[in-house]
Amino acid sequence: MPTRPTIVWFRHDLRIADQPALIAAAARGPVVPVFVWAPEEEQPWAPGAASRWWLHHSLASLQRQLAECGSQLVIRAGESLATLLQLAEQLDAEAVMWCRRYEPAVIRRDKQIKSELAAAGVHVESFNGSLLHEPWTISTQKEDPYTVFTPFWKRCLASGVDHTPGKGFRKLAGPETWPASTPLEELGLLPTIPWDRQFYETWDVGAPAAEQRLRTFLKDRLQDYKEQRNRIDVEGYSKLSPHLHFGEISPRQVWQATRAAMDGKKHLQRDGEHFLSEVGWREFAHHLLYHFPHTTDKPLRERFEEFPWSSSQTLLRAWQRGQTGYPIVDAAMRDLWATGFMPNRARMVVASFLAKDLLLPWQAGAKWFWDTLVDADLASNTLGWQWTAGCGADAAPYFRIFNPTSQASKFDPHGDYIRRWAPELAELEPPDLYEPWNADEQTLAAAGVALGETYPRRLVDHGEARDAALAAYAEIKG
DNA sequence: TTTTGAGTTGTTCGA
């Protein structure tokens, strides 16, 4: 008599290797991998357009990986609970297993699903598949959640990391008969108008690509990472964020591979530790979102509720479309639109510009990033925006206001990034390229630039905007 | 309980 199958509910863990729910399920007998598309259950943070694009290709990759093991992915659209109950009944499944997620709406939903499945007599188990340390395992001596990064990360390092990610599979047993699966295309994750062309040139989606990217990064870019990660014009960063978000690779795999690459290499210690601390920031973001779930919409520091934000839709639209008149800001916003990504340094520059030069609410920036980033992650996005606006945990002091011109000259020193994404300025040389409003008439004319016609005049004067921001912050102080 | 040391990412000003 064959063993009853176990359903593995795939979510943000779209891989075969080091997938603890899959490992546990396979140890019991036949496995039925399932993905359920139910975006309304994650409202108001249902996946944005760029995330959906990624998800489509990640699911396609997971289908291929499973097929290589003689298994398949059962795809369904509809209510998660009803779908799992129906599948469990149809398959006479013994258990349902998944890896945990930490977003407030998802936690609420999963809790309910867990108890309803249990009530229906199905064994349910969930696992940690996407963090080094789950939020409830790290706390201060007073058992409060940490709200400052450095002591948080020290605590994580001191409590140790399980360095042994689980292996993948060559063969996965399945049920005697497979349930019906909705064709991936029918989920409608891909755009109907082709705004995603450059996505295909930019990304290889899926676990095999993620592992390849990690290997290449460790080999070529770990050395000098601490400095190079800040560059906007050259790819000194790992670009693993979307792979990590969708769980195509686990932080434990990243941790182990990085440690192995650093092993015995003195010159890589500093850079390797810095890279791992960036993984630590991802952990910290999840920790904060878990303990302070309201921070997706509300500032952690309450006094910021009074902040006199602007409500100008015109300014917001200009920022979104890369029409602010500040070349580094516009280049980065257009990069985001075209590729679903932006280097971290550029994210800080455009975020600071939104919150402190345009005095637009950080929530508006967070929403735009949510829709346009392929690595949009509720925890990291929330932390990043609150950090920049100065209203979050361990936030930048309010007087720390990025100067878009000096940031451009430091981190895009030849202007290559601006030239790529703002080609109408390509004939200008630094420093005019960074601040065309200061270029003389002749230079502009020779470069074919007509301010207000071929390229927008700047929306604000940074010096004045900075003073206005400081004054606004002074209003809510104390 | 009180004290103490420390805190991702910057800019500007004046010597």
Next chain:
DNA sequence: GTCGAACAACTCAAA
């Protein structure tokens, strides 16, 4: 051109 201080106190975490 370079360097240190000021920005503004505040809050956190641990001893």
